[in-house]
Amino acid sequence: MIRLIALLLLFSVLFIFPLLVLGLYAASSGWSFPNVLPLSFDLRSLNYLLAHRSDIAVSLAASCGYSFGAVVVTLLLTILPAKLFARTCFTGKPFLEGLFLAPALIPPMAFAMGAHYIFLYLGISDTFIGVVLILSLYTYPYMLRALTAGFQTYGEEFALCARNIGASTTRTLLTVEMPLLLPAIVAGGTIVFLVSFSEYFLVFLIGGGTVPSYSGYIFPLLNSSDKSVASLLTLLFVLVPILLFVVIDRVVYATYRRRGML
């Protein structure tokens, strides 16, 4: 018990303390050296939020939009290869598995700046589709890993049984395979969403400033002298993924736990 408390204290100091600082900054009217706590509080940062609510809402919606788009695209890209990697053995499989992990290993700048040229050529640079595509190509390894593991947790027999008693391919997919695979999709999708939502550089490079994004919106403010507003907007940046996790946990995982499938 004492060890638990000691460890929790240590983790709080290391990992929660910075968030606390952000919270205090957001509420303060000005926090200057050498005060350890801000001397006065006001609602200035909140007023800023209200005054700019339409800009903030648009950029948040755009960020959520392309991040969710990346989840859908990565799912489409990886579902068949994941099934193949989980269920079949073939020559060159380890090589391919390694090769497909590449985007998670090499610096994304290396392919993104070249891809920018290709996107210019295709006419999809500075577009929403371009941003979704580049984020998908950067984040799909997480989805691929999650889906491969998901397919490995249950055998082919489920789908085979369904086919045997006369279910069509689509019906098998929708009523047998999808429910079994959903936890893996959610797990992979969460990481894809989170990485896409947090990304600054790729969105800025391919979106070229015409595609709104929350990271692009707050970036200039982070370097401004008004730390109070910047802190509040940074907290908002973290709040969205946390809300997402809570909702997913309540809706998806709770259902599965109730049915005893998890």
Next chain:
Amino acid sequence: MRRFFIFFNLLPLLIPFLAIIGGGLLVTTLQSFGLFMFSYQYEDMFFAYKELFTDTWFLRSAVFSLYVALSATLISIVLGTLFAYMIWRLPARYHSRTVIYKIPLILPHIAVGFIAVIVLSRTGILSSMAYQLGIIHSFESFPNLLYTRSGIDLIVAYIYKETPFVMVMVYAILSRFDKRLMETASMLGASRLRIFFTLILPFIMPIINTTFIILFIFSFGGFDLPFVLGDSYPGMITIRIYEYFFQKDMALRPVAMAMLTLVFSFSLLFIFTYLKLSSRLEKGVRKL
């Protein structure tokens, strides 16, 4: 038929992969030699590489990036392994209560950079605390941690972001470790340290190697965090790439691409060498 089936199932990923990742890397490499550079023509194919090596700034930036990435990754690995081990040693029912350590995982890099600025600056939180504790008497005596060639701001920010990642990876492997082995070892009189170094460490070494590769290349080639933490001399190599790509004359873009090509080749070489070395070391252990 079977071959066709395999190929068909790989296509949805293979086509975009080859077109965008493969194509992107190819364009990067070709442009570094001055080819496919819109309407620009270059007489010397190697002009970008010559430009890089005529001055020392490129090497300085490369060394600085290596130093930041290596320090941050090593410290994160040590701290993360230690913390994960401490959690794992707790009674199992307490494990889930330590979940707060995952907070930095969901913080975007630019948010971590901003936090680093307000905590580490000379008029920041740490400095204020040091003043109140009587360690310093004015903010001028607080060491300058931001935007310096010590790179401490970058290293600390990366450690904050990466330590929880190491913890997640190491904890996942540790939870598969058979605790009875430890009991046996301690019954036979092994000290805690000895148990850790002869039982636990070899068991988690493979995941540490993987984590090391991921984190090292990530911090070496990362852009968001150095970009928020501002520029410093010599600065991270990714910031130099950004400058050549966006801020200088378009005709100089091959220089950015040459740097990228070198960063990419270095990453590949690093992964390859590291995997070779670590597998050789593990083999050596088994022979003993």
